[in-house]
Amino acid sequence: MIFVRSLHKWLGLIVGLQMTLWMLSGFAMAAMSMNQVKGGDRRSDAAPPPLARQVQTVPAMQEVFQGSISVALRYGPDGPVYEIVNAAGATLRDARTGQAYEITAERALAAATRDYSGPGRAISAEQITAPFIELRKHDGPVWRVNFDDRRNTSLYIDGVTGLVLERRNDIWRVFDIFWMLHTMDYVGRDNFNNPLVIVAGLAALWLSMSGFILLFSSFRGRDFDFGSALRRFRGATITSVVKAPGREVSSLALAPGLSYFDAFARTGVNLPSNCGGAGSCGQCVIRLSPSVRPDKDEQRQLSAAELNEGWRMACRHRVRANTEVELPAGVIDNELLSGQVSSVRFLAPFTKEIRIRLDDPLPRPFVAGQYIQLVIPAGTFLVDPASVPDSWRGKWVDIPSTLDSSAAEEVRRLYSIAVAPNENPRELVLNVRLVPPAGASKPWGRGSSYVFSLLPGDAVTLCGPYGRFGPSDSARSLVLIGGGSGMAPLRSIVRHEYSEQGLKRPIRFFYGARCEEDILYREEFEQLAAKVEALDWIVALSDDLATPDKWSGYRGFVHDVARRELTESFKELADAEFLLCGPPALIEAARQMLRGLGIADDRVWYEDFGV
Amino acid sequence: MKPVTFFRKAHKWATLVIGVQAVLWTLGGVYMTVIPLPVIHGKHLMSGVAPSEIDWSRVDIDPGLVVMANPDAPLIRLTMFDGDPVYQVLGERHTLISAETGGVVSPVSEDAIRRVARTDFSGDAEIVSVTLITDNVPLEIQNARPPLWRVDFAGWNEPSFFYSAETGQFVSRRHNLWRGFDIAWMFHIMDYEDRNDMDNWLLRVATAVGLFSALFGMGLLIYRLGFRNRAKVAP
Ligand SMILES: Cc1cc2nc3c(=O)[nH]c(=O)nc-3n(C[C@H](O)[C@H](O)[C@H](O)COP(=O)(O)OP(=O)(O)OC[C@H]3O[C@@H](n4cnc5c(N)ncnc54)[C@H](O)[C@@H]3O)c2cc1C
Ligand code: FES
Numbered sequence: 001m002i003f004v005r006s007l008h009k010w011l012g013l014i015v016g017l018q019m020t021l022w023m024l025s026g027f028a029m030a031a032m033s034m035n036q037v038k039g040g041d042r043r044s045d046a047a048p049p050p051l052a053r054q055v056q057t058v059p060a061m062q063e064v065f066q067g068s069i070s071v072a073l074r075y076g077p078d079g080p081v082y083e084i085v086n087a088a089g090a091t092l093r094d095a096r097t098g099q100a101y102e103i104t105a106e107r108a109l110a111a112a113t114r115d116y117s118g119p120g121r122a123i124s125a126e127q128i129t130a131p132f133i134e135l136r137k138h139d140g141p142v143w144r145v146n147f148d149d150r151r152n153t154s155l156y157i158d159g160v161t162g163l164v165l166e167r168r169n170d171i172w173r174v175f176d177i178f179w180m181l182h183t184m185d186y187v188g189r190d191n192f193n194n195p196l197v198i199v200a201g202l203a204a205l206w207l208s209m210s211g212f213i214l215l216f217s218s219f220r221g222r223d224f225d226f227g228s229a230l231r232r233f234r235g236a237t238i239t240s241v242v243k244a245p246g247r248e249v250s251s252l253a254l255a256p257g258l259s260y261f262d263a264f265a266r267t268g269v270n271l272p273s274n275c276g277g278a279g280s281c282g283q284c285v286i287r288l289s290p291s292v293r294p295d296k297d298e299q300r301q302l303s304a305a306e307l308n309e310g311w312r313m314a315c316r317h318r319v320r321a322n323t324e325v326e327l328p329a330g331v332i333d334n335e336l337l338s339g340q341v342s343s344v345r346f347l348a349p350f351t352k353e354i355r356i357r358l359d360d361p362l363p364r365p366f367v368a369g370q371y372i373q374l375v376i377p378a379g380t381f382l383v384d385p386a387s388v389p390d391s392w393r394g395k396w397v398d399i400p401s402t403l404d405s406s407a408a409e410e411v412r413r414l415y416s417i418a419v420a421p422n423e424n425p426r427e428l429v430l431n432v433r434l435v436p437p438a439g440a441s442k443p444w445g446r447g448s449s450y451v452f453s454l455l456p457g458d459a460v461t462l463c464g465p466y467g468r469f470g471p472s473d474s475a476r477s478l479v480l481i482g483g484g485s486g487m488a489p490l491r492s493i494v495r496h497e498y499s500e501q502g503l504k505r506p507i508r509f510f511y512g513a514r515c516e517e518d519i520l521y522r523e524e525f526e527q528l529a530a531k532v533e534a535l536d537w538i539v540a541l542s543d544d545l546a547t548p549d550k551w552s553g554y555r556g557f558v559h560d561v562a563r564r565e566l567t568e569s570f571k572e573l574a575d576a577e578f579l580l581c582g583p584p585a586l587i588e589a590a591r592q593m594l595r596g597l598g599i600a601d602d603r604v605w606y607e608d609f610g611v
Numbered sequence: 612m613k614p615v616t617f618f619r620k621a622h623k624w625a626t627l628v629i630g631v632q633a634v635l636w637t638l639g640g641v642y643m644t645v646i647p648l649p650v651i652h653g654k655h656l657m658s659g660v661a662p663s664e665i666d667w668s669r670v671d672i673d674p675g676l677v678v679m680a681n682p683d684a685p686l687i688r689l690t691m692f693d694g695d696p697v698y699q700v701l702g703e704r705h706t707l708i709s710a711e712t713g714g715v716v717s718p719v720s721e722d723a724i725r726r727v728a729r730t731d732f733s734g735d736a737e738i739v740s741v742t743l744i745t746d747n748v749p750l751e752i753q754n755a756r757p758p759l760w761r762v763d764f765a766g767w768n769e770p771s772f773f774y775s776a777e778t779g780q781f782v783s784r785r786h787n788l789w790r791g792f793d794i795a796w797m798f799h800i801m802d803y804e805d806r807n808d809m810d811n812w813l814l815r816v817a818t819a820v821g822l823f824s825a826l827f828g829m830g831l832l833i834y835r836l837g838f839r840n841r842a843k844v845a846p
Pocket of ligand 2: 261272275279281282284313
């Protein structure tokens with residue numbers, strides 16, 4: 001589809017203008033009356049005078065008739081004529097006298113006047129030689145007889161036979177310009193077999209076919225919900241009962257036909273989202289009813305347990321009738337919070353740790369594993385790689401000296417909190433990886449390059465906390481599998497677990513990185529693992545070439561390493577819960593691996609970063 | 612609504628209405644432009660044998676006499692038909708009169724039409740059938756005046772020649788490439804009944820919607836390209 005879309009766009013660039021001209025000229029020609037264009041409405045239908053019987057006989061005309069293919073007897077401009085056709089063409093003779101019959105100006109005027117029934121008078125006759133634009137299919141001498149009507153009618157009279165060849169007028173003249181635009185024959189106007197129009201036509205064919213194909217993917221069922229659109233237009237609303245933890249049950253007036261995601265947004269309730277309602281982030285959950293059928297996106301993004309409880313993605317369901325909706329904690333009064341960047345430092349070549357000091361403490365404490373939603377303002381910002389530590393500079397060589405990111409609109413991105421809840425109520429720590437462009441002409445990640453442009457002292461705006469990622473209290477032990485910046489919520493969970501408030505359960509933390517440099521918080525975890533016996537810290541490096549021989553740890557993908565390790569200690573897993581966090585590929589592979597081990601889906605939690 | 616969103620939606624909806632027709636327009640357009648018009652007109656089907664000269668030694672009836680017998684005919688024409696000199700009398704009624712005897716020849720016989728068609732047709736494809744059309748004139752020759760002789764030739768192109776059964780005059784020729792053109796033209800002017808009426812409201816409305824769709828598309832394109840420039844990563 002992406003291919004078809006870009007094909008359509010590029011073809012549009014190439015033949016869009018001609019396509020528009022075709023439509024324009026087509027419309028103009030259709031709008032005109034063909035009868036007027038051809039002058040048919042000012043054509044007299046009076047029958048010519050009857051033919052005279054006293055005409056020259058065949059023997060009398062013998063010499064003239066000799067060698068002819070046909071001889072016609074008809075009424076000429078001012079009397080009966082013989083039209084004699086032979087291999088050389090046609091000639092006229094006066095049928096009564098047998099004399100040559102010249103088409104003079106008077107006769108041309110007479111022929112034109114007899115043919116014309118409009119309000120004007122024939123005012124002049126001029127002799128010219130065809131072909132020319134107004135009379136392009138004819139060859140030879142002709143009379144142009146001009147009438148003084150408002151259309152500037154001109155009748156063309158054949159200079160030899162005296163017959164009316166064409167009836168032209170200003171309507172035709174305008175029509176003919178459109179015809180020329182349509183045939184793309186800017187010289188003769190009639191040759192629509194010219195290479196230009198053929199090439200343009202082929203391109204236009206692809207344009208229209210790709211457009212037609214795109215129609216199927218451009219419309220959603222909801223586009224055709226005209227009833228709801230009409231109700232929205234009239235300002236009608238649907239009142240829904242809204243529940244939220246720690247709040248009184250209230251009711252909200254939602255716009256009919258919109259997705260819950262959009263409808264809530266209209267009432268000022270912004271559900272957390274990374275995808276803006278596209279159905280790919282799985283963060284916009286609300287609780288409807290278990291009887292609401294989940295779609296494919298929801299089956300992928302939400303766990304079986306959540307689906308059974310009636311949790312659904314708000315962007316996948318439309319407001320249709322009065323319903324009861326439950327919102328996750330904190331969504332309703334998610335006023336924006338302000339803060340200041342207190343420090344930034346590189347954790348890995350492309351990952352930064354950002355500390356944010358909030359102006360006020362969080363309205364409600366966060367739970368280990370949750371995230372905040374960062375407002376990425378509109379405008380332009382520059383990432384200056386000058387601050388990259390010297391030892392990692394080598395990794396940045398292929399990257400432009402400044403990354404300039406600009407957008408017309410504010411967006412929001414989600415970032416997990418990388419510290420435990422009770423460490424400091426006014427400080428948040430984020431780990432953010434700079435997301436590279438997905439293709440040659442694609443920009444660098446909008447949100448992550450904004451974060452990379454931040455300097456200590458910069459003001460930031462965010463809201464939250466949100467999120468459902470975290471172990472339940474009933475779990476006896478935890479298995480954490482993470483990669484890259486997927487470290488953040490897992491670090492929060494680990495730090496919380498072994499803090500004063502934590503349950504201090506055994507944790508096996510499998511962390512995947514490409515090479516040694518990419519291991520986040522390496523020292524911290526090595527020290528913690530040495531101190532806390534319950535913590536098992538296992539690192540797997542996936543990039544064999546970049547990993548020195550002296551590396552004594554695991555090599556390969558983290559889910560493969562985890563599979564091997566977990567298979568050996570299978571019995572201990574009975575009461576364990578599994579927490580997966582990182583890019584989609586890692587989540588997918590780890591989920592498969594766990595399914596392979598026979599772990600039930602309802603003991604697996606995952607946070608898919610989507611990039 | 613932002614302009615780009617407006618253009619996207621407007622383009623999308625206009626195209627929903629006109630999409631199928633736009634494909635038919637361009638498809639038909641390509642057909643009509645790719646095949647040379649003289650081929651469509653079937654020039655290549657004609658043998659090009661020059662019409663025979665009038666054999667004056669056999670013309671015994673004077674034009675004046677024919678006029679006397681048919682006072683209301685505005686046009687009479689003396690030519691050769693199937694080897695004989697004849698008068699075509701083209702008045703209210705069309706008749707063919709022998710220039711030798713003055714006797715009425717029309718309607719012309721199937722045998723004569725076979726011979727004439729044989730000479731007119733280029734190549735030696737077999738004549739598959741000769742049929743007389745008296746009413747229910749086929750759509751492909753709808754403007755012709757019946758009765759007509761239809762001569763069908765063999766070949767992938769299925770050429771047909773039409774002659775007036777009253778005067779034996781050649782009327783027109785049709786073949787499969789022409790028939791394809793006629794269908795393309797029908798889709799082009801959206802006259803699904805007669806295939807030749809360009810003054811129909813369906814076409815007017817459809818071209819107007821098509822025009823808006825194209826304009827919205829252009830608007831969308833301009834916005835998209837403009838935006839892309841600004842979002843580029845600095846070198
Ligand atoms: C719950 C949750 C928690 C998260 N926590 C963290 C965290 O702790 N740390 C962290 O670093 N990240 C985290 N993320 C990811 C983060 O929210 C952003 O998605 C990430 O930073 C990328 O956003 P961006 O604006 O930089 O990139 P975007 O501008 O959104 O682009 C992302 C990638 O997709 C490509 N792309 C964008 N649009 C298109 C398109 N139309 N067609 C093709 N390709 C396209 C871009 O080029 C880029 O490669 C989390 C995500 C979720 C859902
Ligand atoms: S908003 Fe992202 S899935 Fe609904």
